[in-house]
Structure formats: C-alpha cells, structure tokens
Amino acid sequence: MGLEAYVVVATILFGLGIACLITRRNVIYVLMGIEMILNSANINFVAFNRFNGDGMDGRMFAIFVIILAAAEAAVALGIVLNVFQLFGTVKPSDVDLLRE
C-alpha cells in the first residue's frame, strides 16, 4: 500500500471537513469540521514524511498541529460559550453583528 492511499484518505477527510464546516448549523460541528481539516493535513504530513523524507520533520509538524488544534479548540469553545451568553444561540448564521 503506497503513498497514494494515504493521500486519498486525507483528501476524503479534508472534503468531509470542508462540507461539515460549510453546511452544519451548529457551531460545535463547525469546530469539528475544522478538526477534521487539520487532521487531514496531519495525515499528509506523516505520510509524506514516511515515504519521501529522512528525518522526523513531518511528524514533528503533525504533533505541533495537534497541540495547536487542542489550544484552538479550547479558545474556540470559550468563544462559543460567550457567543451563547450574548446571543442565546450557537448558530453561526444568526451571529452576524459584524454586518451592521
């Protein structure tokens, strides 16, 4: 099983993540979509490192991305809580104060 398989899986995951990000009405799902996109990138990093690289660079990037994703999730969930307190909803389509 070669590199192509990994890239295909990562692409599918990315597509699902994008779809989730764009279509879901709940902001939690949106966040989950972002996680999926990030993880598809991780798969790519690890796969390319395994098949093309010599060192640990790709894997290190993947670990960084996971850590950043965790931090991002924490901050994003905090924002979501505040958004909920402010607007009484977590639907991104209703939170459009920036328009005004």
Place this chain on the structure above:
Amino acid sequence: MDLTFNPETDYKWLLAVPLIPLCGYIIQIFFGRFLPRRGDWLLTSGMAVTMVITVWMAFKAIAATQGHEVFFHESLAETGFGFQWLYDTEKGATDPLNVTAGILYDGLGAAMLAVVGIVSFFVHLFSMGYMKGDRRYHIFFANISLFTVAMLGLVLSDNILFLFVFWEIMGLMSYLLIGHFSHDPKSHRIKQAAAACKKAFLTTRVGDTCLLVGIMIFYYHFQTFSFTGLWEAAQTAVASNGGEYPAWMTAAGLLVFGGTVGKSAQFPLHIWLPDAMEGPTPVSAMIHAATMVAAGVFLLGRCYPLMSPTVLTVVTCFGAFTALFAATIGMTVFDIKGVLAYSTISQLGFMVAGIGTGGFGLVAGLFHMVTHAFFKSCLFLSAGSVIHGCHHEQDMRKMGGLRKKMPLTFIAMLICTLAIAGVPLFAGFYSKDKIIQSAYMSMTHGGGLNGAGLFAFGGLLLAAMMTAFYMFRLIFMTFFGEPKDQHVHDHAHESPKTMTISLLVLAFLGMFGGKMWLLDFDLMGSHGTWFEGLTSEIDHHPESVSRAAGSVSDIFSLERMYPGIAITEMNTYVGDSAEHFQRNLHAGHFWAMTSSLTVAGLGILLAMFIYLFRKVDPGKITASLGELYTTVVNKYYVDEFINATVIKLQMVLAYTLKWIDGNIVDGAVNGTGKLNRSFGFMWAWFDKTVVDGIVNGVGGVTTMTGSLVRLFQTGRIQQYASLAFGGLLLLFAWLFLA
C-alpha cells in the same frame, strides 16, 4: 560752607532737582485726592527742597566765577554720570546713534535752574491760597509740578535731543494747565479755556516742528546731539569753510530760531500767549516767568554758537519788532492780565533782540530773562491777588483805589513795575540797559551804521518808553484814583498769607535780583552783575586801550558759557578791532544809560499825566487817533489775518481732503470691496459646484462601492469559509490547467 563744585556728589544733587517734583507728581496724580488738603503740602514742600538745592548750587557757580574760574561742568566728561538711551553697547560711545544724556551745569544753567526753582516754589505757595476750593485742586498741583520738572530737565540737559523732549513735555503741560478751567462745569468760560489751550498747543507746535527739523539738520551734518559736540563741530565747520558759515547752517539756525518764535511768543506766533490768560493766574506766572517762554530764550543761549550772522540779524529784527509791536497793543488793553501778557511778549522781544545783537547782547538778553522771571512772576501773582481780592474781576476800568485795601499787593506790584520799567536800582534796569547798550554797539559795529542794529536800538527805546507807560497805566488805574465800581471796591480784600508772602519775596528779588546793590553800591552799573560774571568775562576798566590791543576777546569773552569755542571770531563783532570795541562799549554804555533813563522817565510821566492827574482824557486821545487806535485795539488783526489765511487755507485744504477722502478714497475702497465681493460670489459658485462636486463625487463613488461590496459581507463565517474554499479550488484549477 564749602562752595566748590564737587562732581562726585553734586551731580546727584542736581539729578535730584527734577526727580523730587517728579516723584511728587507721580504720588499726587494717583493718590492726591486721598491726601489731607489734597496733597498741596506734599508738592510745595518738595518744591521747597528743590529750590534750596538749586539756590545752593547757584551759589557754588557764583562763588567759582567770582574767583574768575570758568564754571562749566559736564557730568559725562567728568564722571561719566549719565543715562544711556537706546544704547547699543556693541557699537560703543562713538556711534552717533548711541545717545547718552548727562547733566550740563554751567553759569547759564545755574542761574536758570535757581530762577526756575525759586519762582516755581513761590507759585506753588501762591496757588495754595489762590486755587483754594477748585474742583481739580490736586490735578492742578500735579500738573504745575510736572511743568516745573520739564523746565528743570530742559535746563539740565546736556544735549539738544533731551532738551527737545522736555520742551515737548512742557508744551503738553502748558496745554493741560491753560485748559484747566475747561473741565470745571461751574466756570462760565469753559469754551474759551478749551479754545485757548488748543490754540497755545497748536501755535507752539508750528515752532516745535521747525525746531525738530533744525535739530535733525544739525545732527545730519555733525552726527551729535550734545551741545559741546555741536559747538565744536560748528567751529570746525566754519573754519573749514574759510571763516564763513555754510549756507545750510543758516537755514538750520533759522529753523531752531523758529522753535524760539513759537515757544517764546515772537511775532507772528505770539498769538497764543494773550489767549493763555484763560488759565489760572499762577499758571500764567509760570508760563511767563520761569517756564515755557523762558525755554525759547534759553534755547537761543544754548545754540548761540550755531547761529550765523545772518540768523542773528533775523533774530534781532524779529525781537525788536515784537518788542515794539506788543508794547503798542499793551497800551490799549483793559484786562489786567492782558496788559501783562502783552508786556511779556514785548519783554521777550527785548531778550531775543538782545541775543541777536551779538555776544555782549547774548549775556544781556539771558540776564533779562532771569530778572524778567523775578518781576514778571511777581507781577502776575500780584495781578492774581488783585483778581482774587476783587472776586475774579479782571477789567481795570472797574478797579481803582485798591491801594488802601490791598497794601502788600500794591507794594509788591509797584516794585516790580519799577523794575520792568527800567528804573535804576531795580532788577530790570540792569538787564534792559545792557540790551539797549548792545543794540547801540551792534548799530555802530564795524565802523558804519548797521541797519538791523539801528532798528533794534530805536525800536527797543520806543518799546521801553511804552513799557513804562502801560505798566504805570496799570498801576494808576488799579490802585489809585476813585473806585470806579463801588460793588467791586466794597468786596475787595487783602489776600491770604501764602499769597502775600510769595509776592513780597518775589518783589524782593525783583528789586535785588539784578544786582545786590546794598552790598556793592554802584549807581552807574559799571561793575559786572552776578549774572554777567556767570556767563562772560568783560574787562570794564582796562588801564588803557592799547593794553587790550590783541582782539575783542581780550576785553570780552564768552569762555565761561562756551569753553574752548572762539565765539567772538565766529559770529559777533566781525571786523571790529579791540580798540573800536572798547570805544563802542563805553559809548554804548553812556548812550544806553541816558536814553533808557529818559524814555523810562518820559513813559512814567506820561502815564502820571494821563491816568493819575487826569489832565487829558484818554478817550480824547484815542478818538483823535481814530483808525490807528482801532487797529491797535484789535491787535493789528493778526489773529484775523491768521484766521483768514493760514486757518482758512487749512480749512479749505481739510475740506478738500475730506471730499477726496469721502469720494475718491472711499470710492476706491468701496469699489475694491465690491469687486472683491463679486469675485467672492464667483468663487463661491466654483467652490460649491466644482470643488464640492469633486469631493462629493469621490464620496458618492466610495459609498456606492461600499454598499455593493457590503452585500458580500454577510457576517456568516460559513459563507466566508465556502468562498475561501471556492477560491482555493479556483487557484488549484488555475495551477493545474496552466
């Protein structure tokens, strides 16, 4: 007491002379109304201190010149004591624009300073009685004090620029004082007072302008303002011009004399002086004796070495003419102060004519200024006392027989009348006699008969006779005979003590101010008087003419007034040998003495004949003179003439200018305004349509773009994400397809 001049301390005393009344003035003008008695004691006592200093200093000068020293002190040259005005220290003292004003204290200054101090003090003292109850009592005292300050400063100035500054301050104060009653709502002569002060100010202004131009011409050529500098420069200029005065010096000298004509009330600018009688009488005494008119004569004394023979001839003619002219008017006036006013003009004519007749006459003229200050101030104050006693009645026709009612005033006035008439032993005799002697000498100098000198000699003798006549006319009409107006007579009373004391002291000076003959009796007056000693050196009795054969300056010199300046060779007695001068001096002495005594006696006898014994009715004389009398009574129509020419011209000019201003200048201004306005409208249109259009257009486009772009700004994150993703896809598509 040590009577030597000590430069270390005495300059400070001299500086205190004007500063004391100046401080008094400043206190008085701000706080006078709150002081007890409204501050009169403050200024009068300050003036007393000033008087003591001036007299003390004058004694020092007299003591020095009695010892035949040259008494001439310049603070800048001796101790560097002075005041730097607009001084640029980088350029230093050699720069002509750096003016340093110091004190010049010589014989002439000493005499004048003492006279001003004495007369001013007694005028202050007199005013305490005379001005009592005046509404602006404190202001009056403040003003009269500053008036004195100006004169004291003028006398002490060592440069002509500061002399001019004080000269102008004096002009201003005379304006305020003559117009004193114009602020008094109770006075019935408000308008006259206002007109008189305006006239005095404007008339003297004509002279002041001449003086300023004269000063500037001298400054332009000589690069200095200081008197000693000017004298030396003048001497050098004359020497380098072959002993002749350059033409420009004649012109500038005439302009400086113009200042004297204005200030010292010479024809034709004398018109302000009779009108100045609208001021309170003490002010008249000040103006006529110590300040103002004396300043003009003093200026001539200071500027004498700058005057060319031509200028001096003009000075003589103006003086002699004024003396004669004013004396004729003086005989016809009925206002007691008016008589004195014209007599002042006439006496000023004597002084000016004397100064014009040469170095000897210069001393005589200045001496007459000093003695005249004594007796004229006394005469004015006496007249004030009479007016005060008669409840502000000034018409002599309503007086008469006041001798018994006002004995002290009568004595004082009689003494001073004798002095002004030139009766021997009285102060005026010594000086007037010298002037006439000098006129005689000028008439015969150089061997021939000198036209201007002849005019001066004849004119002054005639004027002297008229002086004796009109002054005794005044005495007889006021103090002798039957009372003309019983009402005035009943109310007449002697004046309070402050007034009579002033009168008697000044009368004493009117008697002995020329020469203290009680100590040095010499009826013929051939020993020099104190004033002559201060200003000149004259050898009255050389053993023989041959001893003094060298030059005129061996017999007569002005070394004490202008040290180091050879006056005799510059502008007096040109072409006279010492022998001729000596003969002339003696002949002049004899002729002046006899003729002046004769004319004075004639004048007095004539007055007695007409006004005391009433042998002839003055009305008949005037009627027989007819048209001539009318002319004189109307003051030769000088005022009318000036009204019809100068003032008329001025008015025509003013109205023309007003028309030009109203029509052409205003038209131009309005036209420019209108043009501007239409330009403004044009620009406003341009601004509104074009400029605003551009600005609004830019704004509009921005708004439009904004509202268009706004459509995409939904605020929906997912939409943004999908757009971003779409964009990414497009990018990939482009990358792969390219």
